[in-house]
Amino acid sequence: MDSKFSKGEQSRGRLLAAAASEFAAKGFHRARVSDIVKAAGLTQASFYQYFESKEGLYQQLMDEFFAKLWELADGGSKVTALDEADVYGQVRENLLALFRFFQGRPELTQMVLYQAEAGEELHRKLAATVSANLRQNQAAGHVRADLSPEVAAEAMVAVCYRLTSRFLLAGEKTAEQLADEAVSFLAHGILQEKTREGARHE
Incomplete structure (x- = not known):
């Protein structure tokens, strides 16, 4: 259980870090979820396990x-x-x-x-x-x-x-x-x- 939680937190952290880079480079409107998950090394399905939308990620x-x-x-x-x-x-x-x-x-x-x-x-x-x-x-x-x-x-x-x-x-x-x-x-x-x-x- 602990290892799964740790892995989940790591994935969430990778998404947040990748999103910060994408938003900084492209701005909110031009940044895409597909680019964020690619940079994080994850899938779009993984993205929606942690965030409802790009807007939700940005707000977080x-x-x-x-x-x-x-x-x-x-x-x-x-x-x-x-x-x-x-x-x-x-x-x-x-x-x-x-x-x-x-x-x-x-x-x-x-x-x-x-x-x-x-x-x-x-x-x-x-x-x-x-x-x-x-x-x-x-x-x-x-x-x-x-x-x-x-x-x-x-x-x-x-x-x-x-x-x-x-x-x-x-x-x-x-x-x-x-x-x-x-x-x-x-x-x-x-x-x-x-x-x-x-x-x-x-």
């Missing part, structure tokens, strides 16, 4: 991806109650988890973040979640009080998108490298300390 991919993405996007809530000394490390862990998630699902990430018709709505929802967490962390004293949470959130989401596209999905940097770069940028900015000090006195 989206549901699983978004459930994890929203969980990761809310990572800032883990920072609020921390002592100041622990904030930097937790922010890095949050970013690392996000980049690892994208790295492990390159086709799906490409499809959802850059090709989905609802991309702008997704961006706004992510930014709203990040903005709410930034407000909480302003109240906790972890984030500058003069910073606009809305502007900062939009910038953070855009930076993560671009780093993922330019470096992570291209294989030029690892999730660990990007997490280090991103947390350093967020914590210290791009100006030298003496330059920042000069700006404060103007």
Whole structure:
């Protein structure tokens, strides 16, 4: 019984992986069930054991991806109650988890973040979640009080998108490298300390 269940889960996983590749390459409307099962090394009969339709498979991919993405996007809530000394490390862990998630699902990430018709709505929802967490962390004293949470959130989401596209999905940097770069940028900015000090006195 266990071996049959394991085999079934493997087949379902192969279909999901093949579908992610097909949808990313061709878009939802041009992707065909016949191509998905061929790429998965299965039959159309096997496909309908796990999914009622192409639409059902697509929705399953989206549901699983978004459930994890929203969980990761809310990572800032883990920072609020921390002592100041622990904030930097937790922010890095949050970013690392996000980049690892994208790295492990390159086709799906490409499809959802850059090709989905609802991309702008997704961006706004992510930014709203990040903005709410930034407000909480302003109240906790972890984030500058003069910073606009809305502007900062939009910038953070855009930076993560671009780093993922330019470096992570291209294989030029690892999730660990990007997490280090991103947390350093967020914590210290791009100006030298003496330059920042000069700006404060103007």
